[in-house]
Amino acid sequence: xxxxxxxxxxxxxAQSPAGPGRGSYWITTFGCQMNKAxxxxxxxxxxxxxxxxxxxxxxxxxxLYNTCxxxxxxxQKVYSYLGRQAQRKRxxxxxxxxxxxxxxxxxxxxxxxxxxxxxLVMGPQHANRLDxxxxxxxxxxxxxxxxxxxxxxxxTTARRDSxxxxxxxxxxxxxxxxxxxxxxxxxxxxxxxxxxxxRLEMEGLAAxxxxxxxxxxxxxxxxGRDLPxxxxxxxxxxxxxxxxxxVHDVEGLERIRFxxxxxxxxxERLIDACAALPKVCEHFHIPFQSGDDAVLKAMARGYxxxxxxxxxxxxxxxxxxxxxxxxxxxxxxxxxxxxFRRTLALIEEIGFDQVNTAAYSPRPNTPAADWPDQLSExxxxxxxxxxxxxxxxxxxxxSARYQGRLVQVLVEGPNPRQASQWMGRxxxxxxxxxxxxxxxxxxxxxxxxxxxAGDLVNVRIEEVRAFSLSGTLA
Ligand code: SAH
Ligand code: SF4
Ligand code: F3S
Numbered sequence: 001x002x003x004x005x006x007x008x009x010x011x012x013x014a015q016s017p018a019g020p021g022r023g024s025y026w027i028t029t030f031g032c033q034m035n036k037a038x039x040x041x042x043x044x045x046x047x048x049x050x051x052x053x054x055x056x057x058x059x060x061x062x063x064l065y066n067t068c069x070x071x072x073x074x075x076q077k078v079y080s081y082l083g084r085q086a087q088r089k090r091x092x093x094x095x096x097x098x099x100x101x102x103x104x105x106x107x108x109x110x111x112x113x114x115x116x117x118x119x120l121v122m123g124p125q126h127a128n129r130l131d132x133x134x135x136x137x138x139x140x141x142x143x144x145x146x147x148x149x150x151x152x153x154x155x156t157t158a159r160r161d162s163x164x165x166x167x168x169x170x171x172x173x174x175x176x177x178x179x180x181x182x183x184x185x186x187x188x189x190x191x192x193x194x195x196x197x198x199r200l201e202m203e204g205l206a207a208x209x210x211x212x213x214x215x216x217x218x219x220x221x222x223x224g225r226d227l228p229x230x231x232x233x234x235x236x237x238x239x240x241x242x243x244x245x246x247v248h249d250v251e252g253l254e255r256i257r258f259x260x261x262x263x264x265x266x267x268e269r270l271i272d273a274c275a276a277l278p279k280v281c282e283h284f285h286i287p288f289q290s291g292d293d294a295v296l297k298a299m300a301r302g303y304x305x306x307x308x309x310x311x312x313x314x315x316x317x318x319x320x321x322x323x324x325x326x327x328x329x330x331x332x333x334x335x336x337x338x339x340f341r342r343t344l345a346l347i348e349e350i351g352f353d354q355v356n357t358a359a360y361s362p363r364p365n366t367p368a369a370d371w372p373d374q375l376s377e378x379x380x381x382x383x384x385x386x387x388x389x390x391x392x393x394x395x396x397x398x399s400a401r402y403q404g405r406l407v408q409v410l411v412e413g414p415n416p417r418q419a420s421q422w423m424g425r426x427x428x429x430x431x432x433x434x435x436x437x438x439x440x441x442x443x444x445x446x447x448x449x450x451x452x453a454g455d456l457v458n459v460r461i462e463e464v465r466a467f468s469l470s471g472t473l474a
Contacts, residue, residue: 023061024054030077031068033216033259035101037167038127039066042100043159045130058088062096067103069182071361075103086117096137100127105186106364108146118142125149125188151191164412164454166210168201169193170243171217176262179300180332182363183218192227195238195246206252211454212410215258221265241273248277254456255410255427259285264302266311275318282319283429286311287327291346292339295332305346312350323428325354330383332360334373340383347390353398353428354467355391359384392466399430399464406458406474407432413453414440422451434459436473
């Protein structure tokens with residue numbers, strides 16, 4: 001199954017000593033939460049191999065870029081980073097250079113031709129095999145690992161960036177065929193993890209002190225489609241709803257989130273489960289992409305604006321305070337001014353807490369990239385600016401409801417920009433800063449801290465901004 005192959009194109013990478021003390025590593029992660037989760041697992045593998053985290057990118061012995069290709073600007077970013085490292089490598093042949101993630105999968109061997117200094121090019125399905133692939137590099141090979149691969153369970157080694165909130169993958173890949181999107185071609189077929197394995201990982205995280213877990217999938221509503229089993233009532237045995245029921249009582253966990261939801265598959269059963277299970281937070285990330293039915297059809301999204309409205313009204317019926325976020329694309333090929341206005345109108349009507357916006361970017365091996373009715377850069381920029389201004393106004397309006405309110409915050413740590421404050425999130429995922437009698441920066445000897453990372457506290461909100469809140473510990 002694994003189509004890893006090696007090419008003998010360049011002088012072998014210098015041997016590094018085996019076992020502990022191999023040198024330092026640096027990982028830069030681009031793109032989505034899936035990539036962040038993969039990077040945490042790869043960092044864990046490197047530390048198990050004896051690498052330690054470098055203090056700076058330009059002094060590291062191993063540099064790994066975990067890349068994203070969702071839009072052209074995301075892809076181009078990595079080439080400028082690579083240019084700098086290739087230059088370093090010409091002076092220091094001991095440097096190991098790795099490109100992982102979605103650009104690696106998309107470009108494969110072509111990346112080696114473009115940057116001959118690379119040691120390893122590895123697609124996202126190979127993240128858990130980093131140790132094996134590096135062993136091949138150490139034997140002097142240039143390695144390309146981009147074959148379709150069954151993702152092996154590997155949960156023990158992740159080095160998590162937070163001590164409070166963690167990601168847990170539940171389904172890899174995507175079987176949808178949205179006409180603009182490169183993800184299915186770089187992330188491969190859907191592969192759901194077994195519910196028992198997911199629960200085990202969550203229990204391990206809770207035992208290590210994690211309080212919040214976000215379950216991840218590019219299309220998380222597809223969870224379980226590829227697992228066998230039918231219930232006596234004749235429905236699929238493994239769905240996201242069943243998974244939430246299966247994991248929600250993991251002891252020590254306070255909050256569970258999940259992303260990303262697809263409106264085509266979002267069910268009433270799921271909404272009811274979210275309302276019924278107290279740890280599942282009332283925040284939903286449901287991209288709608290366009291407010292116009294004809295554009296949605298051209299995108300092959302498989303739902304109408306009316307269906308999207310019905311999902312949201314059901315959510316708000318059951319969870320009136322729920323926060324809703326989404327993704328949207330403007331200037332999709334052929335999008336008329338009137339169709340764009342329908343997207344704006346939908347944002348106005350729904351009142352989103354947050355919307356990730358993007359102008360359409362043609363991607364390799366996607367149908368829409370070849371359509372003749374591409375829009376100009378000028379139209380893209382104009383529409384994006386107008387959209388962003390509206391998104392900010394809407395978010396500000398949604399934030400206003402918190403003014404003066406007492407909200408529950410899960411403390412993540414000190415505010416990195418102002419050490420006297422603490423930082424955390426509400427159940428609805430609003431970033432919240434607050435001060436307490438005991439400042440966040442206070443060191444040992446200043447008495448028992450009133451607050452620490454991982455605590456659930458109540459904060460009185462005194463100031464609201466579009467995307468964050470500030471207040472005082474109640
Ligand atoms: N699986 C998720 C989103 C994955 S990609 C979903 O189905 O909604 C994240 C976001 O990037 C998408 O929601 C979309 O808004 C944006 N995106 C994807 N391809 C794009 C493209 N070619 N140009 C511009 N934005 C794109
Ligand atoms: Fe891309 Fe569509 Fe899959 Fe989302 S559901 S990752 S937009 S193909
Ligand atoms: Fe980017 Fe790959 Fe995620 S293309 S958005 S890193 S799945």
